[in-house]
Amino acid sequence: MTSSVVSSSAVDDIRLLGGVQVRRIGPVRRFWAAHPRLGDVALVLVVVGAFGVVGAAVVRDTVNGIVALGYYPRGGAEHWVVPSVWLAGAVLGAGALLVRRRWPVVVLAVLTAGAVASLMTGGVTGVFGLCLGMAAAAVASSRDARSTWLLVTAAAVTVSAAMWWFQQIGILEMLLWTGYYAEEPYWHLTEPPFSPERRIVSVVLLVGTLLAGVLVGFASRDRRRHAHDIEERYRAVARERDTSAALVRTAERERLAREMHDVVAHSVSVMIALCDGAAAAFDRAPDASREALGELSRTGREALADMQRVLGALDTADATPQGAGLDAVVRRFRTAGMPVSAAGLDTPLPPDTALRLAVKRIVTEALTNVLRHAPGTSAVSVVVRRTGPAVEVAVVNEAGTGPGTGSGTERGIVGMRERVALLGGHMMAGPRAGGGWQVQVTLPCPDAGSGTAVEEGPR
Structure with missing residues (x-):
């Protein structure tokens, strides 16, 4: 009766159930909804592959540009520390996202701690910002609004403070210094290199990502509640239908029992009395005995016709009971000796x-x-x-x-x-x-x- 997956999707077919719009889910979303673990694996591959490996290669090129500018020493540990921290953060973040539906708050806390450790170790947030947005969506989807805002705000404040103090390579540095060589012209920023003032861009991006995740989570929660309401309406309709069917069956059984009682109890009682009277008068009044036997035969035929009518064996035109006149009823009981x-x-x-x-x-x-x-x-x-x-x-x-x-x-x-x-x-x-x-x-x-x-x- 009800579908295990009911969701809203922007498709062209809209049905109505009890005044609620029900949009038929599209084939792509239906596939991912039916295979959530496969979707999680695909997400891990995207995070580790596209953002982890590719991001680590880009940030290594950024480190080379910073070395060319003289902000990092040549032969320093930054050449391998920063890319390694970036890649390790991608692996950790992707692994945490696998269990975000089951433990959303724990995943948010782990990713917050991982982002702080990444900033303190390599001076980069890495993929943790994107993973924090997904974790915020999971929290918003499973918690009430007050708890969601408290948890996400705590994560935003913690990571933003760590960015302000420890971040060295943010989005601006990756855009400006990736592949830079000393012989090329240099775009001098108004603030000194690695100054906290320039990190406001990274903070704004982090807050925006978390906010977007919260909004997506709220929308997912509302959609899930909407689907739950629709399922409950389906179940209510099914229960009402089953109850109505049961009441109809009960009423029909009672009607049949009442009709069968009328037919069997009445007719059989009269037939017994007629048989007793015919047996008693067989020797001394054979004419009366034959009359009683004739009435017994008529009563049996009428009882059979009534039972056929009750059980629906006759057409509507034949539904009128045989011998329905009161004269026949009274005559039958008089013949039985009453x-x-x-x-x-x-x-x-x-x-x-x-x-x-x-x-x-x-x-x-x-x-x-x-x-x-x-x-x-x-x-x-x-x-x-x-x-x-x-x-x-x-x-x-x-x-x-x-x-x-x-x-x-x-x-x-x-x-x-x-x-x-x-x-x-x-x-x-x-x-x-x-x-x-x-x-x-x-x-x-x-x-x-x-x-x-x-x-x-x-x-």
Whole structure:
């Protein structure tokens, strides 16, 4: 999901993520970002080769020019000391830069001490000035601004003081006296040779290099923080996506569990009652037994169709449950031996599939609970009516005379409450004062008109 290297680069492709501009990193920077150690090795080769070896050769020629001017004695140690110090400083500085990311403060301190030692030994700063700038960038990239300025200022003051007192060959001397011979005209400077006043140029260059390094380090730190913020946004989006997917899966599992409970628990309970009734009436009332077996077959087919609908095996056009009418629901329980009286089963309902299915499921669940938990009840009533902008459903039963067969998980009641809540209605389910159980449900029906409840007795 997220990339291990995210950075900003001046390329032509810009994408947006949460209002943050994300520039695609270029191929060159992508290569170096993927191979940081290779970049460090290349840096060491450049420092030692271009600035170390070449610089040592140039400074040796500068020493020859100074000897020709008479400022260094002929045959003096400066011929080999100054180039050797320059080259040794390049090697030391390049080696220290290899670990600047891991120990930036230590590297800055080591390079500061090396620059002072180089000035005291050979009178040259050498490559230490450039290495100090890179070390300052590493410090600024890994430390806060206050610590960075304190550390870099301390290094600048220390090396500048050493330059002021010990430097003999700086940038001016290398520009003016490299390859100078006595027979050529000499550009006389206003200050005496090796005077501290001329070293102000070297101090300014050092301070400028350190300042540039600090600014580069700050920019690198900001870029890294920007990349980190982008990665966090990517992770947040991924977490939100995964959470949403998990919630959807959970909701789908709950829906399937609720639907399967409605289908399996209700239908199987009725089928068991029908089987028991058919077996009991097989000898003395074969016609009633055949009717019970026919209802058992119809109930099984309807349960299978409902399960196929729940599992998505049917098309949308076939999604309407078979036998969705309340008449069929009540008739099934009557066939199972339940004394059900009904009113308002033909009450006109709006063409809202969710509302119609909810009414059917609520009546089915309530009657199934009576069948499972109150066997032998003397009376059960089902009333459906429309009162103003609402549909009311009431299922009331007397106390049973036999032991219940249910497990008492209350999943059915929870499912009814969830259906009612989704439609913006309210539900009351609980025991009656005189014994028995009641379920009262009110569902909003904005386009409802007044309906007439037609009393029906057991058929």
